Amino acid sequence: AQSVTQLGSHVSVSEGALVLLRCNYSSSVPPYLFWYVQYPNQGLQLLLKYTTGATLVKGINGFEAEFKKSETSFHLTKPSAHMSDAAEYFCAVSALNNDMRFGAGTRLTVKP
Amino acid sequence: KAGVTQTPRYLIKTRGQQVTLSCSPISGHRSVSWYQQTPGQGLQFLFEYFSETQRNKGNFPGRFSGRQFSNSRSEMNVSTLELGDSALYLCASSLGGQGREKLFFGSGTQLSVL
Numbered sequence: 001a002q003s004v005t006q007l008g009s010h011v012s013v014s015e016g017a018l019v020l021l022r023c024n025y026s027s028s029v030p031p032y033l034f035w036y037v038q039y040p041n042q043g044l045q046l047l048l049k050y051t052t053g054a055t056l057v058k059g060i061n062g063f064e065a066e067f068k069k070s071e072t073s074f075h076l077t078k079p080s081a082h083m084s085d086a087a088e089y090f091c092a093v094s095a096l097n098n099d100m101r102f103g104a105g106t107r108l109t110v111k112p
Numbered sequence: 113k114a115g116v117t118q119t120p121r122y123l124i125k126t127r128g129q130q131v132t133l134s135c136s137p138i139s140g141h142r143s144v145s146w147y148q149q150t151p152g153q154g155l156q157f158l159f160e161y162f163s164e165t166q167r168n169k170g171n172f173p174g175r176f177s178g179r180q181f182s183n184s185r186s187e188m189n190v191s192t193l194e195l196g197d198s199a200l201y202l203c204a205s206s207l208g209g210q211g212r213e214k215l216f217f218g219s220g221t222q223l224s225v226l
Contacts, residue, residue, distance in 0.1 A: 009152070032212045043116070043202055043217030044155075051212050090154060094211035099145065099168040104154035 002027040002093045006103035014111050019063075019078040021106045023091030026072065033074040034092040034100070035065055044090060050074065061085070086110045114139065116205050118218035126226050130191040133221045137184050137205030143167075144186040145215065146178060149200040158201075161186055162208070190223075198225045 007022040025031055032051050036044040048059025055067040065076045074091060088107045094100040117136040125131050137144050145168075146158040157170035161180035178188045184205075190197055200222050204215035 006154075034214075036215075036217075041219070043219045044204075044215070045217070046214045049214065098211045099157050099160050099170070100211065100215060101157060102147070102155035104152060 002031060002095055002098065002101055004091045004093045004101060004103040006089075006091050006106050008106055009104065010107050010109065012109040012111060013081045015083055016080050019076070019081045019085065019108065021076040021089050021091075021108065023065075023074045023076065023103060024072050025074060025091070025093045027093055027095060029095045031093045031095060033065075033067060034094075035059065035063070035074075035076050036090045036092060036102075038088045038090065038105075040087075047076070047089075081108075081110045083110050083112065116203060116216050116218035118201075118203050118221050120221060121219070122222050122224075124224045124226065125193050127193055127195060129193050130189065131193060131223060133188045133190075133201055133203075133223075135186045135188070135203030135205075135218060137186070137203075138216055141205035141207055141216070142184055143206045143208060143213075144180055144184065145204045145206075146186070146188050147202045147204065148172075149202055149220070150198075155202065158188065193225045195225050198223060 003026045034049045035047040038044045050057045050067045058064045091103040119134045143162045145160040147155040160168040164180045180186045200220045202220045204217045206213040
């Protein structure tokens, strides 16, 4: 079965600084990888996804992630943090015909 | 197009009771998945239904059950509630739910067990 590990339950950055949220996955078959964001009192929204093809994936709100098979990683980055990016971020993995499994989440705090 | 709707938004129950949560997916979506979210644990997969059939199941005890109706609406039931069942229960829908698709989430039902 597939699984993900998110390194760091809390990440704090200053406004304008680089955002880096780490995700490593485990899958016995080629994975599909996702990043979701959850704002307070809301459900999750998709930021970006990787299925096949280009390994650098661009998502909404200036976020991007790179699939690195050799490192089994799918880290999320954003060049310049904004106050509105403060939220909880979840990495997820799935395989064809399988359910989606989520990591424990990383809470991002953005300091002014 | 209306989003995923979960009712009720909040529930307070006592130990030993049972509870039923409801989820109405986006129109046209045939897959409904349920997740339990607790602080520090992230989202734990409960089960997925597609065309009224349970297709995948997570590692939860038999007290947790679900069903899906012909209109794709889904219900989740928890019997003999325990304190540890306190959590946010999220429902997500997708067209086919084959693992590669984007999930659309509801705002969840916050269950508190006293």
